[in-house]
Amino acid sequence: MIAAIAIILTRCVDVVMLFNTLGWSGTQAFVLRSIQTWALTLISFASLLVVAVDVRCAFVIVRGRSWGRWLYLLVQLVVTGYLWAASLGFGYPELFSIAGESKQEIFQALMAQKAPDFLVLFLLFIPPSSRRFFRLQ
Numbered sequence: 037m038i039a040a041i042a043i044i045l046t047r048c049v050d051v052v053m054l055f056n057t058l059g060w061s062g063t064q065a066f067v068l069r070s071i072q073t074w075a076l077t078l079i080s081f082a083s084l085l086v087v088a089v090d091v092r093c094a095f096v097i098v099r100g101r102s103w104g105r106w107l108y109l110l111v112q113l114v115v116t117g118y119l120w121a122a123s124l125g126f127g128y129p130e131l132f133s134i135a136g137e138s139k140q141e142i143f144q145a146l147m148a149q150k151a152p153d154f155l156v157l158f159l160l161f162i163p164p165s166s167r168r169f170f171r172l173q
Contacts, residue, residue, distance in 0.1 A: 044094045093111070115150075119146055123142045124139065124142065
C-alpha cells in the first residue's frame with residue numbers, strides 16, 4: 037500500500053514541481069516546443085502514457101496483483117534506459133535528456149532523479165512482507 041501511494045504521490049509532485057519551476061509561460065513554451073515535430077510529439081505522448089501506466093500500476097498494486105509491480109519495474113527500466121541514452125546523445129530528442137558535462141555527472145543526476153522510483157521498487161520486491169502480500173493475493 038505504501039509503495040502504491042508513493043507512486044501516485046511522486047507523479048503528482050513531479051507535475052507540481054514542473055509547473056512551479058517553469059511557470060505558466062514556461063509550461064506553454066515547453067508544450068509548444070515538444071510538439072514541433074512528429075518525433076517530439078510522439079515522445080511527449082509516450083511520457084504522458086508512462087505517467088498513466090505508473091498510476092494504473094499503483095492501483096493494481098493496491099489490489100495485490102503481482103503483475104502491477106512487474107509492469108512498474110519494466111516501465112522504470114525503459115524510462116531509465118531512454119533517459120540515459122538520450123542524455124549521452126544516442127536518443128532523440130535532446131529535449132527529454134539530462135544535462136551534464138561527463139557521463140559520471142549525467143549518471144549521478146539520473147540516479148538522483150530516479151531515486152524515488154528505485155525506493156518504490158525496493159519496497160515492492162525486497163521486504164519479505166511485500167513478497168508475502170503478493171503471494172497471498
